Amino acid sequence: MLKYDFIYNQLMQQIQMGNFHAGAKLPSIRNLSLQFSCSKSTVLTALNKLETQHLIYAIPKSGYFVVDHQLPHAPAANDFIDFATSSPTWHVFPYKDFQHCINKAIDTYQTDLFRYGTPQGLPSLIVEAKKLLETYQIFTHEDNIFITSGVQQSLSLLSIMPFPNQRTTILVEQPSYHLYMDYLKTYRLPVVGIKRTAEGINLDELEQLFSTNTIKFFYTMPRLHNPLGSSYSKKGKYGIHKLANKYDVYIVEDDYLADFEQNSKMDPLFTEDLEERVIYLKSFSKIMFPGLRIGLAVLPRALISTFQQYKNTTDIDSSMISQAALELYLKSGMFDRYQLKVSEDYTKRGNALQHSLKKHLPMYKTATDICMHSHIILPKEVNMSNLMQQLTQQHVLLDSIDRNYLDGFFRERILKLNISNVEEQKIDMGIKEIAIALTNMNNYYS
Structure with a gap:
């Protein structure tokens, strides 16, 4: 082992053990060179390595100080099969690649970080976003693209801002995205629901x-619906377009899983929008990580000015560091490589889920699309609460469907399944446990 590596390891261990807490000053270069019987340049090499890893920082003429004594840790192993968590598996994300982009963004856009950005978003990110959107079959002008603090912000702004049709009521599929349902209920906005099944809507x-x-707008997830995991047919999408145009209703299309679509012929609603009636929303939460808080909104020309005004009064601009880092991540080709890798991984899991459902639960109605979401329609005699409790005892975690519905809307007996955090080899085990629990319940009630 080289001498500077030895010094690096010794200092890192002391930082990790808490001998040097956050903010503590390290011994001087002179004292360290005496302690380790080496030259000052060798000590400096070790300190530079620690600084590169963001464990310490330097203050000119004062010395080196500890940033934080906590080091990254591997995810703890557990025996649970988690069908409840919808966030992506964090430890497989190439965080070092994105860290490069963050560091480079700070260097490149350092002047922009000290002033307010533009209400529409970082112009260079919008250029890259336009290119990305085209891979989803979304062709638009840069003036129509807004960078938002996640899809949740877009939905919030669209829900409260006035529309050209002078309407106030929001129409949502039932079930639907639980956080948006929470928002509508919390702010008591005028809303009605329409039943959606694996076959679509009536x-x-x-x-x-x-x-x-x-109806002001219809909020929908045309493909890979959350939580059902199903997509509209071409006929269904045509019917929605036709009726929206006939009755002057806007469509808010949440395409949050566009990165995982395997059917190249499954285009968004936006692609066939000839009347500028579709508002297209895209999130990076599922493909990257929720904490990024960056989303895209593609707006019809009639809504741009109002949306910009309402967004400006909300946060002036979304995080400039996140925007700049994402721009570099897209431009460098890192996103394309990661997208391909994670899409292949989730496709394997989706196939494993469909295989397991057909194998263990052939008598139950489920969604057949290859998706990280799916569901099982349960008979009325099954007690959902008892079923979930029994499965928790078998280390299978499930989430209730209740938050995906508006208050007072009829709730289907749906068992939600999400494989975002389930390893491929555990999917079959989990579905088998669900099948056993349902068989035991059916035997009990028969």
């Missing part, structure tokens, strides 16, 4: 709702 019911209510 277009006759949609027309009735459009014609008898003051």
Whole structure:
């Protein structure tokens, strides 16, 4: 081992053990060279290595100080099969690649970090976002693209801002994205629901709702729906377009899983939007990490000015560091490589889930799309609460469907499944445990 590596390891261990706490000053270079019987340049090499890893920082003429004594740790192993958590598996993300982008972004955009950004977003990121959107079959002008603090902010702004159709009521699929349901309920906004199943929605019911209510916009997840895991057919999407145009209703398309679509012919609603009625939303939470808090919104020209005004009063601009880092991550090709890798991984899991559902639960109705989300329709005699408690005892975690519904809307007996945090080899084990628990319950009630 080289001498500077030995010094580096010794100092790192002392920092990790807490001998040098956050903010503590390290011994001087002179004292360290005497302690380790080496030259000052050797000590400096070791200190530079610690500084590169963000464990210490230097103050000119004062010395080196500890940033934090805590070091990254590997995820703790557990025996649970987690079908409840929807966040992506964090430890597989190439964080060092993104860290390079953050560091480079700080160097490149250091002047921009000390002033407010633009309401629309970092211009160079919008250029890269336009290129990315085209891979999703979203072709638009840069003036129509807004960078937001996640899709949640876009939904919040769209829900409260006035629309050209002068309507106030929001229409949502049931079930739907639980955080948006929470938002609508918390702020008591005028909202109605429409039932969605694995087959889609009833277009006759949609027309009735459009014609008898003051519908401002229809919030929908056309492909890889959360929590159902199903997608609209081409006929269903055509019907939605036709009715929205007929009754002057806007469509808010949440395409949060665009990165995982395996069917190249499954285009977004936006692709066929000839009347500028579709608002397209894209999140990076599932493909990268929720803490990034960056989303994309593609707006019709009629909404740009109002959306910009409302966004400006909310946060002036989304995080400049996150925007700059994401721009470099996209431009460098890192995102493309990671997207391919993680998409292949989730496709394997999605295939494993479908295989296990057909193998262990062939008598139950489920979604058949290859997706990280799916569901099981349960008979009325099954007690959902008891089922989930029994499965928890078998180390299988599930989440309730309740938050995915509006208050008072009829709730299907749906068992949600999410494989975002389930290893491929554990999926079959988990579905098998669900099948055993359902068999035991059916035997008990029969």
